Amino acid sequence: MKEKDIDKILQEIKIPEPDEVVKRATIKASVGEFNRQKESLQKNIKGIDTEGRLIGRIKLFLNFLGGFAMRKSYVIAGGATAFVAILVVSLTYLSVELNRVPQVLNVPVEQDGAVVDSGIAEEPTSGPGAQYQINRERARQYALAEKLASGPRGTTSSGGAAGMHQEAYDYSYSEPQGGGGISYYKSAVPPSPSVGMGSSIHSMIAEAPMNHGGSSYSTEGYAGDDLRSYENQETGRDQFDTIDTNPVKQVKEDPVSTFSIDVDTASYAFVRRQINYGVLPQENAVRIEEMINYFDYDYVVPEDRTRPFQPTIAVYPTPWNPDSKLLHIGIKGYDIVPEEKPGSNLVFLIDVSGSMDDQDKLPLLKNSFRLLVNSLDEEDTVAIVVYAGAAGTVLEPTSVKEKGKILAAIDQMQAGGSTAGGEGIQKAYDLAEANFKKDGVNRIILATDGDFNVGIYDDEELKSYIDRKRKSGIFLSVLGFGQGNYNDALMQKLAQNGNGNASYIDNLNEARKVLVDEAGSTLFTIARDVKLQIEFNPKLIAEYRLIGYESRMLKREDFNNDKVDAGDIGSGHTVTAIYEIIPVGSKGKLVDDLRYGSKEKEGAESELSNSEYAFLKIRYKLPDSEKSELITTPVSKVNEYTQLAQVPADVRFAASVAAFGQVLRGGTYTDQFTYDDIIKLAESTVGDDKFGYRHEFLGLVRLAKAIE
Amino acid sequence: MENQDDIELISLARGGDSVAFEELVERNYMFVYKISYKWTGKKEDAEDITQNVFMKLAGSIQTFRESSSFQTWLYRITINSAKDFAKKNARIRKKEMAFSDQQNIKEGSTSEEPSIAELIQYMITKLPHKLKETALLVFSEGMSHKEAAVVLDCAEKTVSWRVFQVKKKLKKHLESDGVKL
Numbered sequence: 001m002k003e004k005d006i007d008k009i010l011q012e013i014k015i016p017e018p019d020e021v022v023k024r025a026t027i028k029a030s031v032g033e034f035n036r037q038k039e040s041l042q043k044n045i046k047g048i049d050t051e052g053r054l055i056g057r058i059k060l061f062l063n064f065l066g067g068f069a070m071r072k073s074y075v076i077a078g079g080a081t082a083f084v085a086i087l088v089v090s091l092t093y094l095s096v097e098l099n100r101v102p103q104v105l106n107v108p109v110e111q112d113g114a115v116v117d118s119g120i121a122e123e124p125t126s127g128p129g130a131q132y133q134i135n136r137e138r139a140r141q142y143a144l145a146e147k148l149a150s151g152p153r154g155t156t157s158s159g160g161a162a163g164m165h166q167e168a169y170d171y172s173y174s175e176p177q178g179g180g181g182i183s184y185y186k187s188a189v190p191p192s193p194s195v196g197m198g199s200s201i202h203s204m205i206a207e208a209p210m211n212h213g214g215s216s217y218s219t220e221g222y223a224g225d226d227l228r229s230y231e232n233q234e235t236g237r238d239q240f241d242t243i244d245t246n247p248v249k250q251v252k253e254d255p256v257s258t259f260s261i262d263v264d265t266a267s268y269a270f271v272r273r274q275i276n277y278g279v280l281p282q283e284n285a286v287r288i289e290e291m292i293n294y295f296d297y298d299y300v301v302p303e304d305r306t307r308p309f310q311p312t313i314a315v316y317p318t319p320w321n322p323d324s325k326l327l328h329i330g331i332k333g334y335d336i337v338p339e340e341k342p343g344s345n346l347v348f349l350i351d352v353s354g355s356m357d358d359q360d361k362l363p364l365l366k367n368s369f370r371l372l373v374n375s376l377d378e379e380d381t382v383a384i385v386v387y388a389g390a391a392g393t394v395l396e397p398t399s400v401k402e403k404g405k406i407l408a409a410i411d412q413m414q415a416g417g418s419t420a421g422g423e424g425i426q427k428a429y430d431l432a433e434a435n436f437k438k439d440g441v442n443r444i445i446l447a448t449d450g451d452f453n454v455g456i457y458d459d460e461e462l463k464s465y466i467d468r469k470r471k472s473g474i475f476l477s478v479l480g481f482g483q484g485n486y487n488d489a490l491m492q493k494l495a496q497n498g499n500g501n502a503s504y505i506d507n508l509n510e511a512r513k514v515l516v517d518e519a520g521s522t523l524f525t526i527a528r529d530v531k532l533q534i535e536f537n538p539k540l541i542a543e544y545r546l547i548g549y550e551s552r553m554l555k556r557e558d559f560n561n562d563k564v565d566a567g568d569i570g571s572g573h574t575v576t577a578i579y580e581i582i583p584v585g586s587k588g589k590l591v592d593d594l595r596y597g598s599k600e601k602e603g604a605e606s607e608l609s610n611s612e613y614a615f616l617k618i619r620y621k622l623p624d625s626e627k628s629e630l631i632t633t634p635v636s637k638v639n640e641y642t643q644l645a646q647v648p649a650d651v652r653f654a655a656s657v658a659a660f661g662q663v664l665r666g667g668t669y670t671d672q673f674t675y676d677d678i679i680k681l682a683e684s685t686v687g688d689d690k691f692g693y694r695h696e697f698l699g700l701v702r703l704a705k706a707i708e
Numbered sequence: 709m710e711n712q713d714d715i716e717l718i719s720l721a722r723g724g725d726s727v728a729f730e731e732l733v734e735r736n737y738m739f740v741y742k743i744s745y746k747w748t749g750k751k752e753d754a755e756d757i758t759q760n761v762f763m764k765l766a767g768s769i770q771t772f773r774e775s776s777s778f779q780t781w782l783y784r785i786t787i788n789s790a791k792d793f794a795k796k797n798a799r800i801r802k803k804e805m806a807f808s809d810q811q812n813i814k815e816g817s818t819s820e821e822p823s824i825a826e827l828i829q830y831m832i833t834k835l836p837h838k839l840k841e842t843a844l845l846v847f848s849e850g851m852s853h854k855e856a857a858v859v860l861d862c863a864e865k866t867v868s869w870r871v872f873q874v875k876k877k878l879k880k881h882l883e884s885d886g887v888k889l
Contacts, residue, residue, distance in 0.1 A: 006828065006847045006875070006878070007847055007850060009824060009825045009828055010746075010825065010828065010829060010832075010847050010848050013746075013825055013826070013829050015741075015742055015745050015746070016745075016751050018737070018738070018741045018751070018754070018755055018758070019751075019755060022755045022759075023737055023741075023755075025759075026733070026737070026755070026758060026759040026762055027730060027733050027734060027737070027762070029759060029762075029763065030729075030733050030759070030762035030763050030765065030766045031726055031729060031730045031733070031766070033762075033763050033766035033767065034721070034726055034729045034766035034769070035726055036766075037766055037767045037770070038724050038726075038770065392770065465861075468861070
């Protein structure tokens with residue numbers, strides 16, 4: 001069959017003339033939307049000047065309830081009272097809508113149907129208006145049905161549309177079609193008081209003018225109990241990927257373990273937040289490697305960037321198991337000395353949709369970005385794109401020399417606007433490309449609570465878009481805010497595909513840690529696609545298991561394949577991996593030997609096989625290279641400590657974090673190890689703890705013990 | 709198809725001129741409607757998609773950059789909207805199916821034998837999205853592989869590969885329906 005044939009055949013298809021009435025309605029509706037968006041964009045750029053517009057806003061809200069019910073838009077301006085009124089109205093509305101849906105689904109609305117619904121105080125319309133309403137009504141049903149059918153966004157695969165019909169024609173097709181195989185779990189977030197950080201933000205940032213003009217969320221102004229419980233009820237659906245704890249492997253069967261590094265820290269911050277709320281986190285929120293890597297360790301620092309890191313290795317008795325040992329592998333990235341710091345071209349892509357209007361979201365986000373801007377150099381540039389109803393550039397790329405201008409732009413952002421898609425992410429990449437700094441840092445920093453209405457609708461498509469852009473040298477970092485609607489699963493994937501890192505910002509202190517103290521590691525990548533592979537010596541080691549890194553496991557053959565993507569490491573970053581290993585002959589073995597197992601070949605009998613536990617290989621690419629480099633190190637008895645007390649404090653501290661993470665995840669392998677044991681182990685290892693992170697960790701373990 | 713008038717209207721609309729925007733919608737209505745129709749094969753759905761496209765356009769015209777072609781941009785928004793629509797639609801249908809078991813899957817099919825053209829058109833609407841958007845641009849819109857690659861933001865080779873896949877699938881299914889081309 002030739003293309004020409006299909007061309008011709010398809011041109012035979014007659015396209016029916018569209019309905020003129022519908023056409024007019026569409027034109028009318030889109031012009032209306034155009035005017036509204038214009039206003040909303042201006043609002044975002046200029047801010048609101050007086051309270052006097054309040055009445056107008058409420059009017060606007062009532063109008064929009066009629067026409068654009070599912071969008072939470074415009075409303076945020078005004079005083080605290082307005083917000084209460086709005087929530088009450090939308091609650092009522094929502095309940096009406098929800099009651100109504102089953103009938104709607106049973107009886108699809110006809111295009112020429114006269115009556116659409118009676119549940120809502122909508123103005124009766126006729127003529128073009130009625131048609132328009134019908135069309136909108138249909139859209140609204142879809143939105144609702146989507147909400148009902150799918151729950152959290154992102155759970156359905158993009159192939160869904162075709163799926164229904166593929167029964168008739170079986171098209172097998174190999175390109176990935178959406179997030180199949182990913183399962184999300186709802187978190188059990190209890191109704192809890194609003195984060196009490198409003199006050200701390202104010203005390204920490206002296207110049208923080210959080211509210212200006214008439215914007216409403218004046219600190220704790222609206223925090224009535226009713227409101228909070230409404231919100232938790234409505235939004236308690238943080239999404240996490242399922243984590244299956246890495247199993248114990250037999251060295252004889254599976255001597256090689258391969259994984260990608262993970263420098264994210266989001267999990268620790270989320271866990272901390274949950275525990276501080278008085279609940280233990282759900283198991284899937286606990287990624288042990290991210291908890292360990294949250295802390296800075298004093299590993300050997302490499303001397304120059306051509307060999308950007310050097311492993312620190314220790315083998316020592318397992319604190320929670322007398323019959324096994326821990327193998328600790330730590331690497332620290334080369335730390336960029338300030339005069340070598342490349343210039344930065346940063347684009348902030350900021351979610352200003354209605355859902356961001358919580359004290360721990362947009363206001364915290366603004367303060368976080370202020371901190372970052374204040375830490376940048378004069379030569380760096382910053383641009384700001386917001387997305388919500390309209391994606392718009394709030395600030396064209398601006399040199400940090402004009403810091404006032406940047407800070408003013410940050411001040412003026414406010415939450416509000418519908419959840420309809422814009423072109424936010426493309427816009428951000430456009431700006432980053434236009435202002436591309438060769439030899440510099442080109443990065444988009446996406447800040448959101450996890451709702452990605454950024455113009456590309458399909459999660460898979462979004463990921464592949466970001467993946468393509470990554471190859472053009474623009475990286476993506478993701479900062480998560482808020483809880484209740486937090487889509488951790490998607491944020492992780494975006495950051496991983498965009499060569500970035502995902503962090504969770506639960507308070508300003510965390511913002512400072514991520515954006516200022518660790519700005520180097522967050523912003524300056526020193527090595528890409530860092531993979532670790534470790535081969536265990538069957539003569540000495542019987543079994544092993546990797547603690548954490550479940551989502552980062554790689555196939556053995558992927559190690560040498562430079563096409564396979566892996567994690568990146570930033571300037572000064574530390575990464576730690578811990579294996580629990582069971583020596584040959586230990587009674588701690590968990591897997592029985594095979595009765596008919598082949599006798600292992602006693603090949604290469606040498607001194608090596610008696611003194612080396614394992615052999616470590618690290619592959620990485622320098623930032624501007626597509627070819628990987630290799631670093632290898634044997635793990636031998638030289639690295640071993642026979643007494644726990646001799647082990648360096650940093651290494652022991654990492655073990656205590658690993659133990660805590662495992663206990664939180666159910667403690668399958670930690671046996672009788674209790675919170676008290678963890679505290680005991682960690683207590684002696686806090687060191688000088690400049691920023692107090694380790695003390696905070698101890699506090700968390702104590703709190704977890706109390707909760708349990 | 710893109711001409712000076714469109715460009716002028718866009719630049720006026722970006723400045724906030726709603727009359728210019730109205731004119732722009734009017735001028736491009738059929739263009740969007742036709743693509744949408746080719747995607748869904750249903751007039752009502754095409755009209756709904758078209759409306760969604762212009763609603764989106766209303767929100768994003770102010771941020772449109774002249775560096776890319778308006779038509780390419782419109783193609784993209786339309787295809788994205790159509791996909792989005794299909795996704796939502798599928799969920800609704802699933803719900804509907806749950807209520808009433810017997811739903812004719814081949815909607816729009818009549819008792820008469822469909823023509824080859826209808827059959828092909830139908831098969832194309834049932835392709836997976838990535839093949840479908842490629843088929844639509846290359847066959848129905850008559851774009852070159854290179855032009856389609858620009859709209860789809862992928863490599864020209866990818867388009868060629870997908871076109872090959874589409875032809876293979878169409879051929880297989882037409883033959884199984886006893887049609888030879």
